[in-house]
Amino acid sequence: xxxxxxxxxxxxxxxxxxxxxxxxxxxxxxxxxxxxxxxxxxxxxxxxxxxxxxxxxxxxxxxxxxxxxxxxxxxxxxxxxxxxxxxxxxxxxxxxxxxxxxxxxxxxxxxxxxxxxxxxxxxxxx
Numbered sequence: 001x002x003x004x005x006x007x008x009x010x011x012x013x014x015x016x017x018x019x020x021x022x023x024x025x026x027x028x029x030x031x032x033x034x035x036x037x038x039x040x041x042x043x044x045x046x047x048x049x050x051x052x053x054x055x056x057x058x059x060x061x062x063x064x065x066x067x068x069x070x071x072x073x074x075x076x077x078x079x080x081x082x083x084x085x086x087x088x089x090x091x092x093x094x095x096x097x098x099x100x101x102x103x104x105x106x107x108x109x110x111x112x113x114x115x116x117x118x119x120x121x122x123x124x125x126x
Contacts, residue, residue: 007074009120012111015077017126018084019108026090026101033102034095042079042086046103049079053110057117066118073114080107 039047056072089100112122 007070009115009118012073012077012115013121013123014126015080016108016111016115016122017124019080019104019111020124022084022089022104023101023108029101031098031101031105033099037095037099039099040087042083043100043103046079046083046107049076050103050106050110053114069114069118073111076107076110076114080104 053072053076056069060066060069083103087100089097089104091097092100115122
């Protein structure tokens, strides 16, 4: 239950804290998204997973099965990890850097919101 790897709340909290750390070290800038910048496959996969959040929430609301939200958040954290391992965020050139920071910010916000719905804290640091 408290493992930093695998499908656990601590893994999701750690993912949130790691993203917040990335944003802090980048100066937590306000960024604008350039839709013309090229996307790496991992960026696209993360963006698509983020886009599925609304549908996931609707499904949870209809089915009254909160474990589906847990599954979605776990998959989101895994997609973020794949993105972060593949794509440089802070060292990327603009406009790619801004787009990647925006993906980080949205991922942190989505994880934080989803964890909050489940009654789980989304820490800034671990």
